[in-house]
Amino acid sequence: MSITDIIPDIHGQAEKLRVALKNLGWRRNGTTWLHSEPDRQIVFLGDFIDRGPENAAVIRIVRELMDAGRAQAIMGNHELNAIHFHTADPETGAPLRLHDIGNCNQHESFLKEFPLGASHTKEALNWMKGLPLFIEAEGFRAVHAAWIQPAIDDLKRHAAKAILSEDQLIRAGRKGDALFDLAEAVAKGPEARLPDLHSFADKEKKVRRHVRVKWWNGDARNWRQIAMSVPDINALPDTPLPDDLLTTTYPVADKPVFFGHYWMSGEPELQSANALCLDYSAGSVGPLVTYTHIAGSRELSLENVLIHY
Numbered sequence: 001m002s003i004t005d006i007i008p009d010i011h012g013q014a015e016k017l018r019v020a021l022k023n024l025g026w027r028r029n030g031t032t033w034l035h036s037e038p039d040r041q042i043v044f045l046g047d048f049i050d051r052g053p054e055n056a057a058v059i060r061i062v063r064e065l066m067d068a069g070r071a072q073a074i075m076g077n078h079e080l081n082a083i084h085f086h087t088a089d090p091e092t093g094a095p096l097r098l099h100d101i102g103n104c105n106q107h108e109s110f111l112k113e114f115p116l117g118a119s120h121t122k123e124a125l126n127w128m129k130g131l132p133l134f135i136e137a138e139g140f141r142a143v144h145a146a147w148i149q150p151a152i153d154d155l156k157r158h159a160a161k162a163i164l165s166e167d168q169l170i171r172a173g174r175k176g177d178a179l180f181d182l183a184e185a186v187a188k189g190p191e192a193r194l195p196d197l198h199s200f201a202d203k204e205k206k207v208r209r210h211v212r213v214k215w216w217n218g219d220a221r222n223w224r225q226i227a228m229s230v231p232d233i234n235a236l237p238d239t240p241l242p243d244d245l246l247t248t249t250y251p252v253a254d255k256p257v258f259f260g261h262y263w264m265s266g267e268p269e270l271q272s273a274n275a276l277c278l279d280y281s282a283g284s285v286g287p288l289v290t291y292t293h294i295a296g297s298r299e300l301s302l303e304n305v306l307i308h309y
Helices: 014-023 055-067 077-085 101-106 108-113 119-129 149-158 166-171 178-188
Strands: 003-007 026-029 032-035 041-044 071-073 134-136 141-143 191-193 210-213 257-259 275-277 288-294 305-308
Touching: 014 026, 014 055, 014 288, 014 305, 032 055, 055 071, 055 108, 055 119, 077 101, 077 119, 077 178, 101 108, 149 178, 166 178
Parallel strands: 003 041, 041 071, 141 257, 257 275
Antiparallel strands: 003 288, 026 032, 134 141, 191 210, 288 305
């Protein structure tokens, strides 16, 4: 019976990662990692960097586990952002991700350890470039933000192993390119435009006409059931969803899917019977929440969720 530990967004919080690994039975042996269960594995859900103080330590631990053949990792939106922040568009010479105040602030802790142009920065970025955007295992799926099947299928046509080439990563940094939209969908999550004449005010009172989508709700049939991060859900139309949006929701009969990204709060809960978000703000003051997946299990259980402080 093989077991896989699912570990979400760490965001430079190396001590939280060390505590979680210890609690899960992993121990360090020199530069490698061992477990009493020889077949046990780890899947990391991305977002290893930014926010926390130990970006390099987190990357080192994750890479050690991968080099030992004990872990797989996917690319989060913060890794994708870092690649674009540190990469110039060969057509314009400008960085694919602007070096404006907002982006520099978001990237601050990573830049302190990995300055622009440094050789060790380039080496870390090259490692990030080799991470896939999703993993499909025999008994489960893993993605950083959203398993949108049409986007997943398109990405498979572009990159069979979900690893984008150098040229594809550049395209993924150019708004208007098809690969930009695909990478955004799986690494940052989907948004949908509300029907004409409808909008809502966000928590800063800014009027918005697009909503973040609970893509995991395969039972959603109207706008109020699928929208998230809307202060007053009654501000949205209680009308049927368009067919193209319904095709992006996660089918209730599909295999379990694990994801992070969304900075949940409170007690961990299932987003649906076959979808679980594990990001509970470990990058800030929240705990690192993990899931122990047992091979052959088709059902998610909160009994397999562990909270590490």
